[in-house]
Amino acid sequence: MPKRPYTYYDFTLSLCPHCLRRVEAKIVFEDGGVYMLKRCPEHGRQRVLIATDIEYYKSIRNYVKPSETPRRFNTATHYGCPYDCGLCADHEQHSCLTVVEITDRCNLTCPTCYAESSPTHGRHRTLEEVEAMVDVLVENEGEPDVVQISGGEPTLHPQFWEILDMCKRKPIKHLMVNTNGVRLAKDPAFVARLATYEGAFEVYLQFDSFRKEVLETMRGRDLREVRLQALENLNRHNLSTTLVVTLQKGLNDDEMGEIIDFALQQRCVRGVTFQPTQAAGRLQNFDPATDRLTLTETRQGIINQSLFTAEDLLPVPCNPDALVMGYALKLGGEVFPLTRYVQPAELLQSGGNTIVYEHDPRLRQHLLKLFSTANTVDTITPELNQLLCCLPTIQAPNLKYENLFRVIILQFMDAWNFDVRAIKKSCVHIVSKDLKIIPFETINMLHRDEEKLARLQVLRDIPVL
Numbered sequence: 001m002p003k004r005p006y007t008y009y010d011f012t013l014s015l016c017p018h019c020l021r022r023v024e025a026k027i028v029f030e031d032g033g034v035y036m037l038k039r040c041p042e043h044g045r046q047r048v049l050i051a052t053d054i055e056y057y058k059s060i061r062n063y064v065k066p067s068e069t070p071r072r073f074n075t076a077t078h079y080g081c082p083y084d085c086g087l088c089a090d091h092e093q094h095s096c097l098t099v100v101e102i103t104d105r106c107n108l109t110c111p112t113c114y115a116e117s118s119p120t121h122g123r124h125r126t127l128e129e130v131e132a133m134v135d136v137l138v139e140n141e142g143e144p145d146v147v148q149i150s151g152g153e154p155t156l157h158p159q160f161w162e163i164l165d166m167c168k169r170k171p172i173k174h175l176m177v178n179t180n181g182v183r184l185a186k187d188p189a190f191v192a193r194l195a196t197y198e199g200a201f202e203v204y205l206q207f208d209s210f211r212k213e214v215l216e217t218m219r220g221r222d223l224r225e226v227r228l229q230a231l232e233n234l235n236r237h238n239l240s241t242t243l244v245v246t247l248q249k250g251l252n253d254d255e256m257g258e259i260i261d262f263a264l265q266q267r268c269v270r271g272v273t274f275q276p277t278q279a280a281g282r283l284q285n286f287d288p289a290t291d292r293l294t295l296t297e298t299r300q301g302i303i304n305q306s307l308f309t310a311e312d313l314l315p316v317p318c319n320p321d322a323l324v325m326g327y328a329l330k331l332g333g334e335v336f337p338l339t340r341y342v343q344p345a346e347l348l349q350s351g352g353n354t355i356v357y358e359h360d361p362r363l364r365q366h367l368l369k370l371f372s373t374a375n376t377v378d379t380i381t382p383e384l385n386q387l388l389c390c391l392p393t394i395q396a397p398n399l400k401y402e403n404l405f406r407v408i409i410l411q412f413m414d415a416w417n418f419d420v421r422a423i424k425k426s427c428v429h430i431v432s433k434d435l436k437i438i439p440f441e442t443i444n445m446l447h448r449d450e451e452k453l454a455r456l457q458v459l460r461d462i463p464v465l
Helices: 054-063 127-141 160-169 182-186 188-194 212-219 224-237 256-264 295-305 344-348 361-370 440-447 450-459
Strands: 007-015 022-030 033-040 044-051 097-101 146-150 174-179 201-206 241-247 269-276 323-331 334-337 404-410 428-431 437-439
Touching: 007 033, 033 054, 044 054, 054 295, 097 127, 127 160, 127 428, 127 437, 146 160, 160 174, 174 182, 182 188, 182 224, 188 224, 201 224, 241 256, 256 269, 256 295, 256 404, 269 295, 295 323, 295 404, 428 440, 437 440, 440 450
Parallel strands: 097 146, 097 428, 146 174, 174 201, 201 241, 241 269, 269 404
Antiparallel strands: 007 022, 022 033, 033 044, 323 334, 323 404, 428 437
């Protein structure tokens, strides 16, 4: 009998990347990769690479855990995902990290920008508007895990300090400021004031490359000295910082290991987040058909280029299709990858029991010094278990946040690789201007501006094909 050229694995709903119509999609294994096969009545058949590692793709199902939902939902389910964002009652994950965009304005006009920000785009939100955005999140979450103040470039906002003060009065566990670093490089006094926000506060610093041509392609100007000066100012105060790297295939994906090595030498840096470019917003030097980078390609690049191994880079249980994590401890001038010692069963346990690992004599000695109350290193809980989460909370009595180093891969799906099954588990959300809480992926495709919203109204009445 004739055979298909692929192995059929799964079925889902996706989107046509050209018109955003909802279409059926097969997930198949072919030519050593995982592909999505779909057909749009208007734009024809489409074959999209979604993973380059079949075994890893299959393994992520082992990391699924029961959904943690918000305290309340904000939108009725009527049209079906992704057309009911708000969050609707059909969403399967609460807001692990929520972005609050306080301005549309930016001091750069990056060729790659999901928000299409610029010095002349949009406006600043008022303090009252921003507080309303934060309050709707607090109502949903009670105590939001991570809130990221963003934009545009949030440091341009004329009421920036008032906004931070307001956020610190709210029951937010961890507060971040997402920045391109230009203000931080030029204004040491600004960084010094940021450093007064003690406790669970962090800078999320754009850091895409060490190469001039890459930065000019992605950001429109050579920002190497800006980045280094910003880090010098942040290091001076040991202000907790995450480097965030937007990746494009063939452009800067060969720099991942170099960036990790560099980050490990910075006193203030707690980790690196790698984000493959989402095909949304302003993309002047990006062809989605050829330049998209899959999560598994990113993961393999880190394995090939850094001290992290395949055992260290694990799916994050809240959304394993889109998130990978790897943790290490910085102790006594050495770096010890830690995630390799965790088994999936232990990772998924909410209470946290024994951390299972083979003994590393050097790591063991460091841990015995840190955890003086533990009789053996084999059963250090719950302190060590607190490290093994996508959130930066540390409760070990002698272990500081600066001892922790994390590598995160955060893939924001777009219309090319859209998988409704995974989008329902999205845990990175944005509070919209009309006070809806919307997954990062879908707001950039369907809700970002009036033109997208007008298209959404048309799409809602088209049946799935």
